[in-house]
Amino acid sequence: MSTNPPLLITGATGTLGQAFQLQCHIRGLEAVLLDHTALDIADKASVANALAEHKPWAIVNAAGYVRVDEAETDYDRCYRENTTGPRLLAEACAARGVQLLTFSSDLVFDGGKTTPYLESDLARPLNVYGRSKLLAEQAVLARLPRALVVRTSAFFNPCDEYNFVSQVLTAARNGDDFPAADDVFVSPTYVPDLVNAALDLLLDEACGIWHLTSQGTYSWAELGRLALRLAGLDEACIVPRPAASFGWAARRPRYSALGSEHGALLPSVESSLLRYLAAEQQLQADSSQAVLVG
C-alpha cells in the first residue's frame, strides 16, 4: 500500500467525480474517491472524519446539486450541497493546511453581456442554483484564499449518457426529433479536458477563480447540429425553439459563455467533439468485447 498522501475526491457517483478518478488513474496520481455515504460534504463531523482517515494533500470537491430547475423549490437542499458543503470543506482545509479545488458555474452571471464573461466580471445570478454557487465562491475564498475555484459550464462526456450531446446523438440514432434552444448561448465543456486542466492548476498551486471551458460559444441548437454533423448523422432532427417555450422553472441567462483572463487552457469544442465521438466508439467496442468474453 502506498504511503503518499492521496487526493481526496468527493461525489463518487457523479460525472465529474468519476472523470477525476479516471484521469488520476491515467496520470498515476494517488486518489481516494468517496460517495456521500462515506463523506457528506455538508456534515462537519463527516468532513473531519474523512480528513483524519485519509490525510489528503488536497480535496477535489466534485459533489454538488445540479438540478437547476428543481433548485427553485428544493432550495434548502441546493444551498446545503452547493454552499454549506464547500464552506465546511474550506474551513476544514484551512485548519489542516490542505488544498481545495471546488467547482462553480456560468450561471453566476445574468447574461447581460454579449462577449464571454471573464473572472473579474460582476456576478449577478438569476436563479437559486446560481446564487448557491456564488455564495459558495465567496464563503470558500473568505475562509481559504488559496483555494482554487473553477467556473465551468455545459458538460459533455462520453461516459455520461444524460448530458446534452449524448442525448442528441441518441435521439438522432433512434430517428427522434430533438428540440433545442436557439437563443441561449453557452461554452460547452469537454469533461476529460476540464479535469486535466484543473489537475494541472491544482498541482501548480493556482488559486482564486478560474474560468475553464472548451473554446467556442454555441446555442444549444448549434451545439446539437455540430455534434450530429461530426457524427455523420442528420442535423434535421434538431428542432430549434426559443428558450421560453420549454417552460423551465429557473430563469437562465440568454448568454453565459465564459472566457478567461488567464488565457485559453482547453481545446476547441469541435476538436473535443471529435475526441468525444472516438471515445464513445471505443466504449461501445469495449462493451461488445466484454459481452463476447462474458
Ligand SMILES: NC(=O)c1ccc[n+]([C@@H]2O[C@H](COP(=O)([O-])OP(=O)(O)OC[C@H]3O[C@@H](n4cnc5c(N)ncnc54)[C@H](OP(=O)(O)O)[C@@H]3O)[C@@H](O)[C@H]2O)c1
Ligand atoms: N453538469 C454540468 O454541466 C455542470 C456545469 C457547471 C458546473 N458544474 C458543477 O460541477 C460539479 C459536479 O457536477 P456533475 O455534473 O458531476 O454533478 P452530478 O453528476 O449530479 O454529481 C453530483 C455528485 O454530488 C454528490 N453529492 C450531492 N450531495 C452531496 C453531499 N452532501 N456530500 C457528498 N456528495 C454529495 C452526488 O452524490 P449522490 O448522487 O450519491 O447524492 C453526486 O455524486 C457541481 O459542483 C456542478 O455545480 C456542472
